[in-house]
Amino acid sequence: MGAEKWVDIGPEAEFRVRPLTAVRAGGVALAIVCRDGEISAISGACNHVGGPLGEGRLEGDYVVCPWHHWKFHRQTGEGEPGFEADRVPSYATKIEGGRLHVDVNPRTPRHKTPHAPHPLARAVRREPGAVRVAGLSTTVMDRAHPRFSGSEELLGHALEHARTALGADTRLLRLGELSFGACEGYYSKSARACTWPCSITQMDPKDQLDQVYEALVHWADVVLVATPIRWGAASSLYYRMAERMNCIQNQVTTHDRVLIRDKVAGFIIVGGQDNVQAVAGQQLGFFAELGFLFPQFPYVAHSRGWTAEDMERNVEVLRTSRELREGAAALVERCTSLAARLLASGQAPARVARGGRKAHALASAEPSRGAAPES
Numbered sequence: 367m368g369a370e371k372w373v374d375i376g377p378e379a380e381f382r383v384r385p386l387t388a389v390r391a392g393g394v395a396l397a398i399v400c401r402d403g404e405i406s407a408i409s410g411a412c413n414h415v416g417g418p419l420g421e422g423r424l425e426g427d428y429v430v431c432p433w434h435h436w437k438f439h440r441q442t443g444e445g446e447p448g449f450e451a452d453r454v455p456s457y458a459t460k461i462e463g464g465r466l467h468v469d470v471n472p473r474t475p476r477h478k479t480p481h482a483p484h485p486l487a488r489a490v491r492r493e494p495g496a497v498r499v500a501g502l503s504t505t506v507m508d509r510a511h512p513r514f515s516g517s518e519e520l521l522g523h524a525l526e527h528a529r530t531a532l533g534a535d536t537r538l539l540r541l542g543e544l545s546f547g548a549c550e551g552y553y554s555k556s557a558r559a560c561t562w563p564c565s566i567t568q569m570d571p572k573d574q575l576d577q578v579y580e581a582l583v584h585w586a587d588v589v590l591v592a593t594p595i596r597w598g599a600a601s602s603l604y605y606r607m608a609e610r611m612n613c614i615q616n617q618v619t620t621h622d623r624v625l626i627r628d629k630v631a632g633f634i635i636v637g638g639q640d641n642v643q644a645v646a647g648q649q650l651g652f653f654a655e656l657g658f659l660f661p662q663f664p665y666v667a668h669s670r671g672w673t674a675e676d677m678e679r680n681v682e683v684l685r686t687s688r689e690l691r692e693g694a695a696a697l698v699e700r701c702t703s704l705a706a707r708l709l710a711s712g713q714a715p716a717r718v719a720r721g722g723r724k725a726h727a728l729a730s731a732e733p734s735r736g737a738a739p740e741s
């Protein structure tokens with residue numbers, strides 16, 4: 367592994383007060399481990415996406431990455447049992463005069479076992495065909511005992527209109543039928559810990575939000591989001607989904623990569639009580655940050671107002687209102703019309719200047735604050 371290159375990294379006592387210490391020596395990120403009085407050193411940069419191993423935790427003989435919990439042996443750098451070949455460099459250590467020295471030329475090399483990319487990670491390429499409209503129903507209900515949903519009713523009508531009158535391909539996704547967990551806040555560890563595809567989707571084969579990612583990023587030209595108003599806000603399922611969309615927007619921050627291009631969003635908002643404009647405002651702001659475009663008049667909504675507590679009457683209005691159905695149909699016409707114009711105008715520019723960060727510089731344009739693999 368080349369000539370030895372010993373670096374004094376400080377008093378040995380400092381490395382004995384905790385099981386794991388992150389240091390940088392000779393330009394190399396290291397994780398210094400102390401277990402049962404024995405000191406060892408492995409790389410401080412995880413094989414996965416460069417998580418800071420020295421800031422993780424020690425579990426038995428394994429250093430656990432703080433980002434997505436990959437494990438590496440504290441002495442050999444090998445992956446956990448079954449994944450031994452996926453290894454980070456290990457380093458020789460010695461103590462002289464009460465000080466800890468590390469040979470920063472690795473004793474064993476890094477080896478990354480090739481992992482098949484997640485299907486969502488493929489390049490975003492619009493395949494030929496009719497305009498595609500994905501409907502997202504975010505209402506919460508017991509699907510084994512369904513009830514009438516005004517927002518889903520109007521969404522269904524809009525999709526049928528898109529299919530039968532506009533010749534569009536359509537797809538309906540009901541969030542309530544998908545099993546998916548809440549965002550676990552990888553972004554709060556580091557922007558680079560929040561990955562595309564979503565870290566949860568990559569690690570949990572049962573996660574079904576992949577269907578929504580597939581529709582939004584790869585399939586649809588138009589996304590129609592339907593939500594009820596619950597206590598003045600969109601549904602809880604909408605927010606659970608929205609938080610999981612962080613990984614789409616974060617790609618702009620970390621890789622200057624805009625996943626949503628030339629796609630159109632529209633909204634159907636139905637509440638027994640009021641606050642339509644606040645719900646619309648949140649949705650417009652959020653979908654704009656994802657990269658969606660909007661037609662003129664990008665939402666249709668209905669509410670009988672604060673004092674309308676007679677839900678049976680609200681349901682009756684939704685069931686019978688021709689005006690609301692026509693409004694939903696007109697919304698999808700506005701959306702597909704804009705999508706068709708965008709498709710006809712050809713390839714979008716390769717870059718969106720400061721997309722997602724506007725006035726501020728992109729993190730991807732700055733030197734990485736993460737611990738990039740050094741060998």
Ligand code: FES
Pocket residue numbers: 412413414415416417418431432433434435436
């Ligand atoms: S597990 Fe280490 S960066 Fe993902």
